Amino acid sequence: MKRLLLILLYFSISSSAFAGGYRLSLQGQKSLGMGHTGGAITDSAEVVFFNPAGMTFLQSELDITGGVTPIQGNSAFQNQITQAGAETDNPLGTPINFYAVKKINEQVSYGLGIYTPFGNAVEWEQGWAGSHLLNTIELQTIFIQPSVAYQFNDVLSIGIGVSYVTGNIEFNRNLSTSLADENGVRSNVTIEASGVNAWGYNIGMLARISPTITFGIDYRSKVELEARNEPADFRNIPSSLQNAFPDTTFNADLVLPAEFTLAMAYHFNAHTVVAVDFNRTFWSAYENLNVNFNNSAGTSLNPRNYEDSNIYRLGVQHQIEQFAFRAGVYIDKTPVKPGYFTPEAPRNDSIGITSGLSYAISENWVLDLSYLFLIFDEFDASYDFYQQSGSTIPFSGEYKNTAIAFGFGVQYKI
Amino acid sequence: MNTKIIRRSFGLTLLLTTLLACNAEFDNPVGDETHFNSGSADLSHFVSLGDSLTAGYADAALYLHGQENSYPAILATQFAKVGGGDFNQPLVSDNLGGLLFGGNANPAFPNRLILNAETESPEPIAGISTTEVFSPLTGAFNNMGVPGAKSYHLITPGYGDPAGVSASPATANPYFARFASEANTTMLSDAVSQQPSFFVLWVGNNDVLSYASSGGTGTNQLGNLHPSTYGSDDLTDPNLFASIYSQVVTALSAAGGKGVLINIPDISAIPFFTTVPFNALPLDQETVDLLTSGYAEYNAGLQAAFQGSLITSDEQQERSITFSVGQNAVVIEDESLTDLTGLTLPSIRQATANDLILLTTASKIGEPVSEGSTSLWGVNTPLADEDVLTPMEIDLITTARLAFNASIKGIADSNDNILFVDVAELLNEVQQGFSYGTGSINATYATGDAFSLDGVHLTARGYSVVSNEIIDTINTGFQANIPKVDPGAYSSISFK
Numbered sequence: 028m029k030r031l032l033l034i035l036l037y038f039s040i041s042s043s044a045f046a047g048g049y050r051l052s053l054q055g056q057k058s059l060g061m062g063h064t065g066g067a068i069t070d071s072a073e074v075v076f077f078n079p080a081g082m083t084f085l086q087s088e089l090d091i092t093g094g095v096t097p098i099q100g101n102s103a104f105q106n107q108i109t110q111a112g113a114e115t116d117n118p119l120g121t122p123i124n125f126y127a128v129k130k131i132n133e134q135v136s137y138g139l140g141i142y143t144p145f146g147n148a149v150e151w152e153q154g155w156a157g158s159h160l161l162n163t164i165e166l167q168t169i170f171i172q173p174s175v176a177y178q179f180n181d182v183l184s185i186g187i188g189v190s191y192v193t194g195n196i197e198f199n200r201n202l203s204t205s206l207a208d209e210n211g212v213r214s215n216v217t218i219e220a221s222g223v224n225a226w227g228y229n230i231g232m233l234a235r236i237s238p239t240i241t242f243g244i245d246y247r248s249k250v251e252l253e254a255r256n257e258p259a260d261f262r263n264i265p266s267s268l269q270n271a272f273p274d275t276t277f278n279a280d281l282v283l284p285a286e287f288t289l290a291m292a293y294h295f296n297a298h299t300v301v302a303v304d305f306n307r308t309f310w311s312a313y314e315n316l317n318v319n320f321n322n323s324a325g326t327s328l329n330p331r332n333y334e335d336s337n338i339y340r341l342g343v344q345h346q347i348e349q350f351a352f353r354a355g356v357y358i359d360k361t362p363v364k365p366g367y368f369t370p371e372a373p374r375n376d377s378i379g380i381t382s383g384l385s386y387a388i389s390e391n392w393v394l395d396l397s398y399l400f401l402i403f404d405e406f407d408a409s410y411d412f413y414q415q416s417g418s419t420i421p422f423s424g425e426y427k428n429t430a431i432a433f434g435f436g437v438q439y440k441i
Numbered sequence: 442m443n444t445k446i447i448r449r450s451f452g453l454t455l456l457l458t459t460l461l462a463c464n465a466e467f468d469n470p471v472g473d474e475t476h477f478n479s480g481s482a483d484l485s486h487f488v489s490l491g492d493s494l495t496a497g498y499a500d501a502a503l504y505l506h507g508q509e510n511s512y513p514a515i516l517a518t519q520f521a522k523v524g525g526g527d528f529n530q531p532l533v534s535d536n537l538g539g540l541l542f543g544g545n546a547n548p549a550f551p552n553r554l555i556l557n558a559e560t561e562s563p564e565p566i567a568g569i570s571t572t573e574v575f576s577p578l579t580g581a582f583n584n585m586g587v588p589g590a591k592s593y594h595l596i597t598p599g600y601g602d603p604a605g606v607s608a609s610p611a612t613a614n615p616y617f618a619r620f621a622s623e624a625n626t627t628m629l630s631d632a633v634s635q636q637p638s639f640f641v642l643w644v645g646n647n648d649v650l651s652y653a654s655s656g657g658t659g660t661n662q663l664g665n666l667h668p669s670t671y672g673s674d675d676l677t678d679p680n681l682f683a684s685i686y687s688q689v690v691t692a693l694s695a696a697g698g699k700g701v702l703i704n705i706p707d708i709s710a711i712p713f714f715t716t717v718p719f720n721a722l723p724l725d726q727e728t729v730d731l732l733t734s735g736y737a738e739y740n741a742g743l744q745a746a747f748q749g750s751l752i753t754s755d756e757q758q759e760r761s762i763t764f765s766v767g768q769n770a771v772v773i774e775d776e777s778l779t780d781l782t783g784l785t786l787p788s789i790r791q792a793t794a795n796d797l798i799l800l801t802t803a804s805k806i807g808e809p810v811s812e813g814s815t816s817l818w819g820v821n822t823p824l825a826d827e828d829v830l831t832p833m834e835i836d837l838i839t840t841a842r843l844a845f846n847a848s849i850k851g852i853a854d855s856n857d858n859i860l861f862v863d864v865a866e867l868l869n870e871v872q873q874g875f876s877y878g879t880g881s882i883n884a885t886y887a888t889g890d891a892f893s894l895d896g897v898h899l900t901a902r903g904y905s906v907v908s909n910e911i912i913d914t915i916n917t918g919f920q921a922n923i924p925k926v927d928p929g930a931y932s933s934i935s936f937k
Contacts, residue, residue: 103465106878109909111927112471114464156879156929204880205890205902205933211506265936267558405467416888418874420881427465 048284048310048333048362049147049166049372053096053122056395056436060383061342062355064302066290067233067243071438072126075140075174078231078245078290079186082128082136082176087440093125094395094436102149102373104157106424113155117148124436133178140172140188145283149371154213157422158201160410161371162215168194168252168283172229183234190227194252196220196281198371202272202324203415208263216261218277218318220254227283243290249312250283259320275322284333285309298347304340310362311335330412331369336362342381353383353397368408373426378402385438393438403428472924479523480921482699487520487528488583488637489513490595490628490693491644491703495586496616497530499893499900500563500934502538502553503572503588503616507893510901510931513584513641515908519923520639530584531620539570540615542606546570550615554894556887557937562804563887563894564937574615575603585632587617591647592677592685593668595629629689636696641911642689643703643864645845648677649838653708654897656799656827657834661841676837679844686845690852690859699858699919701911704846708838710868712886713800713896714830719792721806722769722819729764735821736762742786752779760790771798771806771819774826777833789823797830800886800896860918867910875906880929882906890933901931 055073058065065077072090074081098120105112128138147166151157169192176186199217206214231245259277290304310333318327342355357379363372383397409423489495489512496503497511508514508530517528538553539546552570554563587594587601594600594614601621605613622631632640651674652659659674666681693700708714724732740761747757756779762772770791778788792798798806805828806819816822830838846865853861867875871891872884882891882902891903899907909925916923 101465103467105467105471106927107469107471108878108925109927109929110471110924111879111929156927159880204929206936207932209935209937211932211935265558267556267560267937271558416885418881418883421876421878422880423878425467427467429465 048308048313048374049145050284050286050308051120051122051144051146052338053098053399053432053434054124054142054144055092055126056094056096056383056397056434057092057353057385057438059096059381059397059399059432059434060353060355060395061302061344062304062340062357062379062381064290064304064340064342064355066231066245066288066304067241067292068290068300068302069233069241072128072138073124075126075128075138075172075188076124076142076144078233078243078288079138079174079188079229080176080184080231080233080245081243082138082174082186083130083134083178083184084233084235085128085130085136088130089128090438090440091127092395092436092438093123094434095121095123096397096432096434097121098399098430098432100401100428100430102370103427104155104370104373104424106156109156111156111424113152113157116150116152118150120146120148122146135175135177137173137175140170140174142170142172143168144170145194147372149373151370154201156424157370158213158215159204159415159420160200160369160413160422162199162201163197164199164371165197166194166281167196168192170227182236183232186231186233188229190229190250192225192227192250192252192283194223194225194281196223196252196254202261204420206265208265212263214261214263214265214268214272216259216324218257218259218279220257220279223252223254225250225252239294241292243288243292245288245290247286249285249309252281252283254279254281261322261324271323273322275320275324277321278319279317281316282312284312299345300343302340302342302344306338306340307335308338308362309335313362328414330367332364332367333362334364336360349387351383351385353381353385355379355381357381363408366409366411368426369410374428375403375406375408375426377428391439391441393440395434395436395438397432397434399430399432399434401428401430474522476922477523477924478922479520479525480916480919482915482919482921483638484520484523484525486636486638486698487513487517487525487640488585488632488635488693489516489641489643490585490632490689491642492586492590492647493588493898494646495584495641495643496588497584497586497904498588499895499898500538500553500555501895501898502551503533504538504553505533505536506932507538507553507901508532508584510904511584511586512904512908512911513586515905515926516641516911517583519908519912519926523921523923528583529580531578531582533572535568535571537566537568537570539565539572541570541573542615543575544573555935555937556894566935566937572619574606574618577603577618578620581622581631581635582620583635585628587614587628589614589616589647590628590644591651592645592682592689593671595644595689596627596685597668598625598627600628601626629692633692633695636698637693637700638696638698640693640698640700641703642693642700644689645682645686645705645849648682648845649705649708649842650897652676653830653834653838654713654799656825657830657837658827661837663841676841679841679848682845683848686848687852690856694856694858699860701860701862701914702849702853703862703864703911704849705842706865706868707842708797708830708835710865710872710884711897712884712889712892714797715884716800716886716896717798717803717806718768719794719796719798720768720770721798721803722771724764724766724769726766729766732764732821739786739789742781742784746781746784746786751781751784762789762791772821772823773819773829773831774823775831776826777831787823792829795832795835797835798824799828799830802828860914862911862914864907864910867907871903871906877906877909877928879927882928887934894934900933902928902933905931
């Protein structure tokens with residue numbers, strides 16, 4: 028198990044967040060092709076994530092679906108007044124997903140999902156204009172979710188999953204807007220926590236009220252990653268301050284918010300299906316990213332005060348012989364309130380355009396491709412809650428984001 | 442793993458990188474030089490003339506990093522994007538600051554200050570300066586900023602004469618001696634001979650500051666139009682200032698260039714004068730009792746003087762010395778008080794919020810006047826005239842400064858080719874906290890990022906804010922579009 032985790036961590040390294048906050052909606056190629064809908068779609072083991080109740084509606088006895096969705100996202104910042112400008116150089120993100128569902132009998136199916144629903148990797152140039160807020164951040168999470176579903180009758184089923192969550196976070200920022208060592212290199216701190224574990228759950232219900240209409244409801248609980256006594260490394264501290272800022276440990280909590288999904292799928296005929304999903308992510312749980320250092324740095328107060336946010340998704344799939352063509356669109360509203368915009372998750376409202384293609388090689392094997400393009404507007408934003416020496420120092424300017432993902436996966440079913 | 446697999450996985454990576462290539466680009470990216478222009482200004486020959494603030498002096502020294510980030514150097518870098526030419530500065534030899542005189546260090550010109558976080562005090566950086574006063578530089582220098590220069594020094598022949606540096610008393614300035622074109626030249630002449638197409642003049646600071654930073658020990662030279670009779674800490678006569686200033690501007694404009702004039706900031710916006718509180722003295726009950734009985738005789742003497750009609754009741758009130766547990770006002774000497782030495786009563790009182798206690802006094806308050814002595818500065822021994830600016834002295838400074846600034850503005854307003862930059866107003870804003878969008882600075886000593894550790898001169902960041910103000914003025918006044926700089930990219934104070 029340990030070894031598996033290591034390998035998975037390697038693969039899921041550096042996933043750029045591209046949804047609001049650090050939610051990373053790339054949990055399946057088939058779903059992504061249809062605008063990342065799936066709460067009421069039951070054509071692959073991806074249901075383990077989207078709605079475990081759907082497991083009993085799968086046609087096959089065994090369905091194993093998995094893939095990887097490389098994503099490249101970047102952000103740019105500039106301030107017209109000061110001519111300050113910076114761009115991120117984010118690593119390619121490689122979020123993975125793996126799902127398996129096995130039918131026990133007509134009523135009961137069980138399954139396993141391994142996926143990375145939260146992640147973030149943002150690398151600004153060291154010492155850029157906002158370096159007192161962030162130089163680099165890397166967040167990785169892996170959810171391992173065994174699940175079971177029970178079908179009451181032809182119409183209704185419920186499903187439940189329990190998630191074991193493991194996360195890594197690394198965060199570097201400058202200690203202030205000016206402190207530097209004797210060589211003029213800005214003083215900075217890196218905090219790093221790995222293998223922070225927590226538990227979560229999800230529960231879903233699926234209702235096939237007619238041969239053409241399916242409804243789904245899914246709720247995913249919030250997960251709190253609590254880093255305790257993890258290393259904090261203070262670098263480039265001037266010598267007369269080194270006694271005050273020795274390397275130390277820190278405590279911090281990071282919340283992975285809960286999410287509620289309401290979904291509907293409508294089958295026009297045997298070949299064409301339209302899906303509509305509504306997600307509400309309970310970002311209001313993300314109040315701050317306070318870090319308690321066990322040295323004279325004390326507590327770094329970083330209010331976030333996100334608000335709950337909605338995503339509206341629409342997807343369509345049309346099947347022609349062994350090909351399935353998919354297209355989708357979604358509107359992702361940012362959870363960040365005005366004045367709370369930080370460069371660690373510099374995303375604003377976006378529109379996602381998706382497409383997908385599957386090819387059934389045989390009765391058992393299907394190849395899946397997906398493509399996502401996110402449209403962002405340029406926007407003005409500020410973070411007005413940075414405190415230094417008793418005064419508040421706002422950080423404002425224009426941001427522009429881009430993100431493109433290209434995923435591929437395989438489905439095996441019998 | 443064979444080479445085929447390696448090549449394939451490399452190919453896959455390449456494909457992915459191409460497929461996912463996306464850069465975040467703005468519609469109007471900063472740094473897009475196509476929009477930049479100098480308007481009606483010709484920035485090809487830019488000359489700056491002034492004092493330490495123009496030279497890039499900071500942390501009580503002139504050092505390389507400070508010079509490289511002087512406001513004229515910052516301006517020149519921006520000007521270069523819109524037709525500006527080379528910009529030569531009389532660079533010192535190192536980042537220590539400090540000067541050598543014929544190989545000898547001089548305690549009057551120490552190394553730059555750095556902040557020792559353990560003692561919470563500034564101290565000179567260790568090292569031996571390598572900047573030799575008597576190895577003059579050659580060539581013309583665009584930055585004609587000379588630390589210590591007052592208005593009348595600009596037109597004083599021999600102000601850069603090495604012989605005058607060694608004379609006693611010195612008649613020349615060692616900083617100018619390093620790069621004066623010849624012994625008998627003037628700063629103005631060396632500036633004018635470069636035929637500036639554009640100039641910035643910021644002079645007059647020392648005409649008030651040297652009086653202010655010496656605690657008002659100099660003389661107010663109001664009415665005296667003969668600078669050769671002035672002492673170094675005197676307050677310059679405003680009429681003398683006005684006539685010299687006008688002469689300097691006329692000479693700088695002679696080549697047909699345009700220019701910018703900068704006014705003189707208020708001392709109440711400068712941390713050197715505002716950092717040490719008047720009630721800097723924490724006392725416990727025991728000390729309060731001791732001091733109260735110690736001053737009982739003085740207070741009784743004041744009562745007698747009042748009854749003898751030698752002083753008013755207001756003055757008696759003002760001079761009475763009282764202490765209580767907690768923060769207490771320091772005791773200071775005030776020469777403006779009625780002379781009661783005939784009654785063996787010294788001219789002392791406790792400071793009020795209207796007095797400005799100099800930054801250099803901070804380390805003195807409550808300390809023994811000499812080792813082992815029980816006489817403590819500001820407690821049972823008054824702080825001296827040189828430690829404090831009293832309201833009367835502050836009034837003199839303000840009156841002179843406002844007169845200087847009126848002259849500067851008047852000259853700028855009467856000439857279409859000359860713009861006026863109100864740095865006094867800018868530094869007043871800085872004192873309240875000045876936000877530049879991606880950060881902010883304020884005038885708090887050591888932590889505000891605007892002022893260097895000498896408390897008078899700016900940090901590189903502070904100078905960059907001044908540069909932006911000048912650029913704004915030029916952009917508006919000469920219909921130019923010169924890009925500003927990001928103050929956050931400039932350094933603040935240095936720690937040990």
